[in-house]
Amino acid sequence: MSSILDNRDALALEVEQVAEVAGYLWQKGWAERNGGNITINITEHVDDAIRAMPAISPIYPIGATLSNLKGCYFFCKGTNKRMRDLARRPMENGSVIRILDDCASYVIIADNPVKPTSELPSHLAVHNYLIGKGSTYKASLHTHPIELVAMSHCKKFLEKDVATRLLWSMIPETKAFCPRGLGIIPYRLPGSIDLAESTIAELGDYDVTLWEKHGVFAVENDIMQAFDQVDVLNKSALIYIAAKNMGFEPDGMTDEQMKEMTVAFNLPK
Ligand code: 13P
Numbered sequence: 114m115s116s117i118l119d120n121r122d123a124l125a126l127e128v129e130q131v132a133e134v135a136g137y138l139w140q141k142g143w144a145e146r147n148g149g150n151i152t153i154n155i156t157e158h159v160d161d162a163i164r165a166m167p168a169i170s171p172i173y174p175i176g177a178t179l180s181n182l183k184g185c186y187f188f189c190k191g192t193n194k195r196m197r198d199l200a201r202r203p204m205e206n207g208s209v210i211r212i213l214d215d216c217a218s219y220v221i222i223a224d225n226p227v228k229p230t231s232e233l234p235s236h237l238a239v240h241n242y243l244i245g246k247g248s249t250y251k252a253s254l255h256t257h258p259i260e261l262v263a264m265s266h267c268k269k270f271l272e273k274d275v276a277t278r279l280l281w282s283m284i285p286e287t288k289a290f291c292p293r294g295l296g297i298i299p300y301r302l303p304g305s306i307d308l309a310e311s312t313i314a315e316l317g318d319y320d321v322t323l324w325e326k327h328g329v330f331a332v333e334n335d336i337m338q339a340f341d342q343v344d345v346l347n348k349s350a351l352i353y354i355a356a357k358n359m360g361f362e363p364d365g366m367t368d369e370q371m372k373e374m375t376v377a378f379n380l381p382k
Pocket residue numbers: 147148149150190191192193194229230231232255303304
């Protein structure tokens with residue numbers, strides 16, 4: 114069977130990277146059943162032949178009008194599809210969609226009519242926001258990292274920047290590689306427009322947000338970098354929990370040590 118990836122190396126590489134990250138999410142235990150989703154803005158790889166491809170699905174509403182998405186194309190994990198299957202067969206467990214000119218609906222164009230993730234409202238609203246900002250970010254990732262989700266069940270960690278400061282202080286690299294920290298999104302219904310809007314509201318200040326009692330949502334230039342940010346934060350959460358399991362509250366790096374790091378690595382305050 115022919116594929117939209119045939120003779121399109123850059124696009125094929127993009128999808129390969131999605132498959133690689135999907136495998137990591139499964140190995141980490143962050144992707145039970147169909148848990149989590151990935152979308153990539155692939156518009157830069159779209160040629161005239163792709164633009165001429167017919168729809169292979171009905172027209173579906175997005176649920177919002179996202180005016181920056183006119184003429185954009187996205188690779189999306191399919192709803193109810195497993196990350197572990199996306200890892201092995203990305204084009205059977207995901208699809209490429211085209212946003213229609215009304216900016217409020219889309220069609221699937223390749224390879225199979227796999228309906229995109231139920232979190233599409235959040236993903237597309239975020240891509241719309243990123244384009245509006247002139248951002249270079251093309252990838253968005255939602256996943257269920259065990260320790261970060263566990264922390265979101267505790268009120269004190271949901272206060273602004275409390276979790277960020279704690280996680281940064283567990284190991285110096287966390288601030289270096291996740292310099293904007295972790296934004297907090299109060300619990301919202303999965304897949305809802307409300308969740309999409311709350312996520313965008315935090316992305317001005319953070320690249321990774323924690324959806325209370327659900328998961329994280331991260332944006333980056335590519336999907337590997339989005340995964341890295343979540344991995345670094347979750348590693349810090351693991352160190353915190355390991356210390357607690359040994360029976361003590363970890364000291365964390367001192368303010369002095371954090372300050373020294375911030376200056377040496379030229380990080381934002
Ligand atoms: P999908 O299978 O629709 O992508 O949903 C998974 C999920 O994690 C919803 O929050």
